[in-house]
Amino acid sequence: MRFELDVMRATPGRLFRLRGAVPVAEVDWRGEPVKLEGPVAVEARASYQNDQVFLNIRVRARAHRACSRCLRDVVEPVEFGGDMDVFPEDAEGKYLELGPFVEAAVRLGMSTKPLCRRDCRGICPECGADLNLEQHKSGCTHGTKGDPRLKKLKVLLEHRSGQA
Ligand SMILES: [Zn+2]
Ligand SMILES: [Zn+2]
Known part of the structure; x- marks a missing residue:
């Protein structure tokens, strides 16, 4: 998918639109490849004015992600809309190829901490139990003893959620 820059240059200020499906197998996410499904x-809009696109x-x-708390596979719906920076050298050629902008927009739409579900309980950092499926393993002190200040806070939070 691309805009024809010489057509755009010939009609400064006119808005051009493109709409379609762009195949992108994967995008780079902080050095890690993230696979996309389909x-x-x-939808893109572009205009040319004063030597700028x-x-x-x-x-x-x-996007295929891993839950940031329990590492379970998640298919995350990604959405982004906004203005993109087009460098002057990208505005000089015959075409403006949208591939790199599509990938950048997908990256901007991905969450930094994907979750398999909003209340995912994650994996215990001490005993490794998947708290969505099981209790802490026997002998695990995480969440039972712990910091007394945290325990107090927990009681407070439980009290508050009981009222809600
Ligand atoms: Zn999870
Ligand atoms: Zn545990």
Whole structure:
């Protein structure tokens, strides 16, 4: 998917639109490849004015992530819409290829801490139990003894959630 820059340069200020599905197998997320499921749905608008390209892009995708608390596989719905910076050298050629902008927009739409579900209880850092499925292993002191100040806070929180 790309905008034809010479057509845009010929009509400064005119808004051009593109819409379609762009196949992107994976995007780089902080050095790690994240696989996408199916193509990325893209809507892009661009105009050319004063030697600059103004680009606005909206993407929808589905990304394969790992839950940040329990590491379970999650398919995260990704959505982002916004203005993108187009460098002057990108505005000089015959075409503005949207691939890199689509990938950048998908990255911007991904959450920093994906969750398999909002109340995921995660994995105990001490005994390794998956707290969504099981209790702490016997002998695990995490969440039982612990810091007395934290225990007090926990009682307080439980009291408050009891009232709600
Ligand atoms: Zn989880
Ligand atoms: Zn534990």
